Amino acid sequence: MAETVSVVRAGRTETYVVGEERADGSLVLLPQPRAEPAATRPAATLAPAVGASVLEVDGLTVAYGPKVAVADVSLRIQPGEIFGLLGPNGAGKTSTLSAIEGLLKPRAGAVRVAGFDIRRQPTLAKTRMGVQLQATSFQPDLTISQVLRLYAGLYGVRLGAAELHSRLAEVGLEAEAGKPFSQLSGGQQQRLSLQIAVVHSPALLLLDEPTSGLDPQSRRQLWSRIEQLRSAGGSILLTTHSMEEAQAVCDRVAIIDHGQLLTSETPAELIVKHRDDPRVLAVAHGEVTLEDVFIGLTGSEIRD
Amino acid sequence: MPSVGLVLTSLFRADFAAFRKHRRSLVVSLLLPIFLLVSTAGDQAVHSFDGAGYIIGLAISYGLLAMAIVGYALSTSRDRERGVFQRLRVTPAPTWAIMTSRLAMQVLANLILALIVVIVGAQLHNLSLSLGQYLLVLLVSVLAGAVFLAIAQALVGLIRSTDTLQAVARVLLAVLIILGTFGQVGALGAAWVDVSRWSPVGVVMTMFAGVLDLGAWGGRDTGAVGAAVGYVLICAAVGVRWFRWEAG
Numbered sequence: 001m002a003e004t005v006s007v008v009r010a011g012r013t014e015t016y017v018v019g020e021e022r023a024d025g026s027l028v029l030l031p032q033p034r035a036e037p038a039a040t041r042p043a044a045t046l047a048p049a050v051g052a053s054v055l056e057v058d059g060l061t062v063a064y065g066p067k068v069a070v071a072d073v074s075l076r077i078q079p080g081e082i083f084g085l086l087g088p089n090g091a092g093k094t095s096t097l098s099a100i101e102g103l104l105k106p107r108a109g110a111v112r113v114a115g116f117d118i119r120r121q122p123t124l125a126k127t128r129m130g131v132q133l134q135a136t137s138f139q140p141d142l143t144i145s146q147v148l149r150l151y152a153g154l155y156g157v158r159l160g161a162a163e164l165h166s167r168l169a170e171v172g173l174e175a176e177a178g179k180p181f182s183q184l185s186g187g188q189q190q191r192l193s194l195q196i197a198v199v200h201s202p203a204l205l206l207l208d209e210p211t212s213g214l215d216p217q218s219r220r221q222l223w224s225r226i227e228q229l230r231s232a233g234g235s236i237l238l239t240t241h242s243m244e245e246a247q248a249v250c251d252r253v254a255i256i257d258h259g260q261l262l263t264s265e266t267p268a269e270l271i272v273k274h275r276d277d278p279r280v281l282a283v284a285h286g287e288v289t290l291e292d293v294f295i296g297l298t299g300s301e302i303r304d
Numbered sequence: 305m306p307s308v309g310l311v312l313t314s315l316f317r318a319d320f321a322a323f324r325k326h327r328r329s330l331v332v333s334l335l336l337p338i339f340l341l342v343s344t345a346g347d348q349a350v351h352s353f354d355g356a357g358y359i360i361g362l363a364i365s366y367g368l369l370a371m372a373i374v375g376y377a378l379s380t381s382r383d384r385e386r387g388v389f390q391r392l393r394v395t396p397a398p399t400w401a402i403m404t405s406r407l408a409m410q411v412l413a414n415l416i417l418a419l420i421v422v423i424v425g426a427q428l429h430n431l432s433l434s435l436g437q438y439l440l441v442l443l444v445s446v447l448a449g450a451v452f453l454a455i456a457q458a459l460v461g462l463i464r465s466t467d468t469l470q471a472v473a474r475v476l477l478a479v480l481i482i483l484g485t486f487g488q489v490g491a492l493g494a495a496w497v498d499v500s501r502w503s504p505v506g507v508v509m510t511m512f513a514g515v516l517d518l519g520a521w522g523g524r525d526t527g528a529v530g531a532a533v534g535y536v537l538i539c540a541a542v543g544v545r546w547f548r549w550e551a552g
Contacts, residue, residue, distance in 0.1 A: 123396045126396040127305050127306065127396045131394040133387065133394070139322060149317070149318075153311065154306060154397045155395060156396075158310065
């Protein structure tokens with residue numbers, strides 16, 4: 001079994017797996033994989049049966065005419081797990097999420113959310129997931145309290161005035177209740193979007209680049225909220241371009257490129273597995289990071 | 305699982321809030337019809353337009369047409385471009401419920417507009433209407449509104465870009481208004497009289513004129529109802545068949 005060390009940083013204990021020894025005698029410390037998150041957490045309201053995957057994607061293929069955007073992708077997400085889908089621009093991340101959300105009809109494959117097929121039982125499947133789209137836009141004529149009440153109703157949750165106020169207060173938006181969405185700052189918009197996505201306590205939360213465009217404070221706040229949701233038993237599938245965030249937050253990550261899933265491991269395992277890969281070593285500066293592995297596997301060329 | 309009742313109530317409440325906020329567009333849509341009613345209040349003008357019923361029918365048609373093509377089509381296209389529909393579609397709400405709620409608000413706006421125009425028109429043109437005729441006017445307003453909404457839906461279905469839609473909607477609005485106003489009185493030439501009469505504006509005007517003068521109801525009025533139903537079916541089929549929820 002791997003040796004571990006605990007480090008107390010800012011009053012918080014973090015555990016690392018001891019890796020190999022460097023030439024100068026120091027040790028490489030890798031973030032410890034999160035162990036069995038579901039077993040110790042309360043189940044989300046709409047959680048699947050114990051032991052079942054929250055999300056099952058089998059052989060998913062999405063095509064736009066002759067162009068295949070996602071080719072034969074399969075993945076599983078367990079209850080209480082944060083799963084990061086990483087890939088360069090145009091790799092197929094958003095297409096994969098869109099197919100899971102039921103926005104796209106896949107050419108082949110199946111998507112099941114908490115056991116319900118998104119094509120055959122869309123209402124049951126959609127009731128069990130919360131979604132934050134990459135470019136969120138709510139009805140511009142509505143105030144944010146009207147928007148929150150609308151989306152709660154669409155998920156079968158009746159919100160009275162007091163409940164509405166408390167939900168907005170949870171994300172620090174009670175003073176903005178009468179404003180339209182467009183008048184909120186980027187951080188406030190993200191907080192509201194996330195609050196709407198979890199208004200029905202879904203078993204699975206899908207987040208498409210949730211921290212893009214956010215300042216560090218808003219980003220930190222968002223991650224803390226995501227951690228809270230996970231603590232309540234929810235599972236999260238997210239896409240991000242921030243490898244640091246993926247390494248710090250995700251239990252497992254998958255790298256997708258040109259529509260194909262290249263690898264899927266815990267961040268630590270991914271680093272250990274690929275740290276001797278010449279493509280990774282060619283781009284690493286010192287200790288191999290998840291970003292080095294990502295660039296090593298997907299190439300350095302800029303994607304549009 | 306959310307009940308259909310709660311889903312519809314939530315959508316209606318949200319769309320009604322948006323409708324209330326945009327009541328200015330209803331007022332703007334009323335400007336042209338009211339101007340038409342006021343400017344034709346003299347006997348001579350009414351005579352050239354074949355009676356007060358036609359004038360009121362024409363005025364309601366303009367209002368409904370503007371609300372459908374400029375109001376409904378453009379707001380639907382803009383919401384599609386903003387991603388509002390995509391956001392709604394990832395919820396368990398069925399797509400028919402999303403559209404039904406939107407259309408219901410449009411029908412409500414149509415009824416309010418028609419009622420205001422017919423009340424003002426009846427006053428200005430000294431027309432005495434029974435309660436039954438008012439109800440018939442509202443009924444015809446629903447059908448007339450459906451004709452223009454179906455045309456608007458076909459536009460949104462066929463044209464993805466809001467900018468292009470805006471340009472096409474302006475031209476179409478102008479063409480239909482000119483055809484409806486001048487075609488039936490022969491100002492565009494004899495060949496255009498029949499085209500105008502069976503154009504969307506023409507059939508709607510005929511229906512309104514028919515219910516405002518029930519004693520003179522004839523085959524042409526019944527034909528207009530049939531033509532209106534035909535426009536609704538064809539344009540709605542086109543609008544639904546080619547409608548895309550996303551702009552890309």
